[in-house]
Amino acid sequence: MSQVPMxxxxxxxxxxxxxxxxxxxDAAVTQQAVENALEAGYRHIDTxxxxxNEEGVGAALRAVNLPRDEVFVTTKLRNGEQGRxxxxxxxxxxLGKLGLDRVDLYLIHWxxxxxxxxxxAWAELESIHRQGGARAIGVSNFLPHHLETLVEGAEVTPAVNQIELHPSFQQPATQAASREHGLAVEAYAPIGQAKDLDLETVTGIAREHDVTPAQVILRWHLQQGTVVIPKSVTPERIVANIDxxxxELDEEQVAAITALDSEERMFPHPDEGNFTMLD
Structure with missing residues (x-):
């Protein structure tokens, strides 16, 4: 765990x-999965x-009973609750479901x-941040034009943009815009929901290093300064995904994985997936 960069x-x-x-x-298995993750050395939980499944995350935090300051907890605002x-x-x-008095990061989900x-909604997140309810606030699934609109009127610049990001869908323009505004880039679905694990480039590099394809992809993310939040409920994979x-990938290997980019999203387009209900 001590090897994980901050x-x-x-x-x-x-x-x-x-x-x-x-x-x-699934909510029924969240507590055990998060307990396994914390015991494997993860100190950053995203919900x-x-x-x-926020209740299961909170139950796991209480069961493992680590000092609160040692675990970074993120949760997100549903779209239908963006109103002031x-x-x-x-x-x-x-907070009630997590059993916490604050989170470390609170995001607008879409x-x-x-x-x-x-x-x-951002103005309300700024208020939550000022009052100490969230140590940092940010966004998820924001494209460059959403960021421009938000930052233009914001008193607090978002700290993070959590986006779909994996070898076959890299969103270079969104990554660049996020970093230009000072936001950290965080990758969800970092291995493409397992789809990218079978890419020949990835499997070949995995054989060269005698590691799993997932480890290759996650290492690729880390070497580019991206925050990653891999998901698994399998104990062995939970351990492998933080190992x-x-x-280390060399420059050619990093470039080869980067060359796999395409325009094929796995998740809705942020301009089209408006999710106007409580989702």
Missing amino acids: ITLNNGVQIPQVGFGTFKV AAVYG DLVQRAFEES PAPALGTYTE LFGF
Whole structure:
């Protein structure tokens, strides 16, 4: 665990570069999966209100009973709760389910531009941050034009943009815009929901290093300064996904993986997937 690098966000808060994702982790198994992750050395847990598993994350944190300052916890605001009069209540609901008095990072989950509410939601996140409810605040799935609109009127610059990012879909323009504004880039679905594990370039590099394809991809992310949140409920894979520090990709290998980029999203386009209900 001590080998996991820390990324310093634009407000000085540090985030472990490898975290444990809980997207599509069933509520019934979330506690055990997160306990396994914490015991394997993860100190960064990512959840969201819409995942329906915040309670399991909180139960795992209590069961493992690590000092609160040792675990970085992220959750996210549902789209249907972006309204100015809804954000604080939604945040307090998430805190209650997690059993925490603060989170380390709170994100607007999607821009949902059809709602037209992400800028007013951001003002509420700024208030939550000022009051100490979240050590850092940020966004997820924001494209460059969403970032421009948000940053233009913001008092607090977002610390993170969490986006779909894996070898076959890299969003270079969104990565560049995020970093230009001082946001850290965080990759969800970092191995392409396992789809990218079978790419010949990846499997070939894995054989060269005698590691798994997932370890190759995650190492590629780390060497580019990206925060990653791989997800698994299999204990062996949970351990393997944080065992990334006994090898290093050379420049040619990094370039070969980067050359795999395409325009094929696995998740909805942020301008089209407006999710106007409580999702």
